[in-house]
Amino acid sequence: MNRIFIKELKMNSKMLLIWSLAVGGIGFACLLLYSSMEGEIRGMADAFSNMGMFSDAFGMSTLSIATIKGYFATEVGTVHGLGGSMFAALIAVGMLSKEEEHHTGEFLYSLPVSRRSIVLAKAICILAMIVLFSLICTGLYALGFVILGEELPVKEFTSYMAFQLVMNIEIAGICFALSSVFSKTMTGASLGLALIFYLYDLLGRVIPDLKKYLFIGPFSYANASDIFSGADLSVKALCFGGCITVICLVFAFIHYDRRDLAA
Amino acid sequence: MNYVIEIDNLTKSYGKNRGVVDVSLKVKEGDIFGFLGPNGAGKSTTIRSMMGFLRFNKGSIKILGMDSVRDREKILSEVGYMPSESWFYDSMKVSEVISYAADIRGKDCSKEAEKLCERLKVNTEKKIRELSYGNRKKVSIVCAMQHRPKLFIFDEPTGGLDPLMQRSFFELIGEYVDNGATCLLSTHVLTEVNKYCKSAAIMRDGRLTMLDSPSIDDDEFLKFYEDEVEA
Numbered sequence: 001m002n003r004i005f006i007k008e009l010k011m012n013s014k015m016l017l018i019w020s021l022a023v024g025g026i027g028f029a030c031l032l033l034y035s036s037m038e039g040e041i042r043g044m045a046d047a048f049s050n051m052g053m054f055s056d057a058f059g060m061s062t063l064s065i066a067t068i069k070g071y072f073a074t075e076v077g078t079v080h081g082l083g084g085s086m087f088a089a090l091i092a093v094g095m096l097s098k099e100e101e102h103h104t105g106e107f108l109y110s111l112p113v114s115r116r117s118i119v120l121a122k123a124i125c126i127l128a129m130i131v132l133f134s135l136i137c138t139g140l141y142a143l144g145f146v147i148l149g150e151e152l153p154v155k156e157f158t159s160y161m162a163f164q165l166v167m168n169i170e171i172a173g174i175c176f177a178l179s180s181v182f183s184k185t186m187t188g189a190s191l192g193l194a195l196i197f198y199l200y201d202l203l204g205r206v207i208p209d210l211k212k213y214l215f216i217g218p219f220s221y222a223n224a225s226d227i228f229s230g231a232d233l234s235v236k237a238l239c240f241g242g243c244i245t246v247i248c249l250v251f252a253f254i255h256y257d258r259r260d261l262a263a
Numbered sequence: 264m265n266y267v268i269e270i271d272n273l274t275k276s277y278g279k280n281r282g283v284v285d286v287s288l289k290v291k292e293g294d295i296f297g298f299l300g301p302n303g304a305g306k307s308t309t310i311r312s313m314m315g316f317l318r319f320n321k322g323s324i325k326i327l328g329m330d331s332v333r334d335r336e337k338i339l340s341e342v343g344y345m346p347s348e349s350w351f352y353d354s355m356k357v358s359e360v361i362s363y364a365a366d367i368r369g370k371d372c373s374k375e376a377e378k379l380c381e382r383l384k385v386n387t388e389k390k391i392r393e394l395s396y397g398n399r400k401k402v403s404i405v406c407a408m409q410h411r412p413k414l415f416i417f418d419e420p421t422g423g424l425d426p427l428m429q430r431s432f433f434e435l436i437g438e439y440v441d442n443g444a445t446c447l448l449s450t451h452v453l454t455e456v457n458k459y460c461k462s463a464a465i466m467r468d469g470r471l472t473m474l475d476s477p478s479i480d481d482d483e484f485l486k487f488y489e490d491e492v493e494a
Contacts, residue, residue: 003363003366003367004367007352007363011352011354102350102352102353103348103350104350104351104352105316106316106344106346106348106350107346107349107350107351107360107364107403107406109314109315109316110314110339110342110344110346111339111364111367111368112336112337112338112339112340112367112368113336113339113367114335114336258318259318260277260316260317260318261311261316261317
């Protein structure tokens with residue numbers, strides 16, 4: 001199992017590096033822009049916070065983007081939330097299905113290792129990649145704060161990155177379950193799913209009828225503006241997300257163990 | 264008598280489509296068993312059921328005395344399998360693929376792998392993506408043989424191999440069989456069966472017919488294919 005885990009990690013390392021440097025790098029660049037835009041943002045902050053539903057959706061009604069916390073939550077929070085979820089979806093959705101899509105399954109599954117061990121090795125690889133992605137991005141954002149000379153809001157920042165990590169694990173779990181079903185990698189569907197979750201969260205914050213169902217979406221407990229404005233953690237959303245993740249993983253294990261493998 | 268493969272009433276369907284129907288087969292220890300049949304007859308379905316890739320609807324498969332479902336991993340540690348299409352991870356080097364297979368088996372196969380690579384003229388420094396179809400087949404042969412399995416299962420192994428390599432391949436099979444291994448050889452090439460196999464069976468429309476002798480003539484052999492086309 002170790003050998004499969006190492007091989008997967010090695011084969012996906014380029015993708016991990018590209019995505020983490022791209023997402024973390026964009027977030028880092030956004031942060032650096034803060035000092036040059038600080039004056040202009042201050043002038044716009046009031047306007048942004050009074051734009052009704054738009055302000056609610058992006059959290060600008062609770063946080064001022066003129067502050068580094070508000071700026072990070074609205075700008076970097078959007079980049080990291082979207083980029084991280086897309087990365088998690090992308091790596092998970094192909095992890096099992098690629099063996100059949102690229103016809104390597106007959107080689108792998110002819111080796112004396114159980115399908116469950118293969119699924120476990122691949123699931124651990126996804127987890128490791130998401131953790132590494134989070135660590136690289138965290139390092140880049142923290143570096144941004146240091147270069148700006150701004151004090152890092154350690155508690156909120158750590159909470160945000162931790163909840164984003166949990167959210168990415170949930171999205172990866174859902175896509176991993178999809179990967180166990182299909183023999184073709186559903187790249188488009190996985191990216192679409194991440195975007196739908198993001199959109200659902202945006203809409204849920206502006207449409208009153210949707211608000212009570214906001215907890216269904218994984219973005220609900222990892223929302224940057226909620227965390228940086230000190231709002232109470234939605235335990236219901238977190239528990240729901242945890243259940244979905246466990247159900248999806250169990251499904252992937254059971255289904256993949258039982259299904260016929262395509263040639 | 265020791266049977267290495269014992270298949271009883273194997274039935275596998277793909278939804279409404281026929282796979283194989285009531286296939287029963289026994290292969291003796293030390294045999295080189297020719298497994299013939301037209302495309303779509305059910306040869307690969309039978310082999311893939313033996314390997315545990317497919318869950319069959321009815322029947323039982325015993326390999327080396329073990330149940331193919333319950334003891335799958337134990338069986339695979341004693342089996343060398345070569346699929347009809349040899350695909351590996353493109354970004355890996357040949358040497359990495361060979362050692363990856365050996366590592367998962369938990370065996371040091373380096374000496375045997377080196378011998379096989381030399382005999383089959385495999386360039387281990389090349390990346391898989393740089394290999395031709397025939398050279399990928401050779402890597403597949405090394406992966407199937409390097410752990411000196413008790414049973415070889417080859418699904419159309421010689422396609423893409425040049426005549427010299429085909430000869431080397433059958434020489435290797437002969438050497439392993441002389442040392443106690445058994446071989447199931449699925450092929451379309453009648454001359455291979457006539458020349459190398461000790462017993463044979465032919466599949467048609469998902470059903471298996473044992474042949475009295477592996478030495479059948481072309482006309483009798485082609486009759487199976489013609490009937491398939493007409494059907």
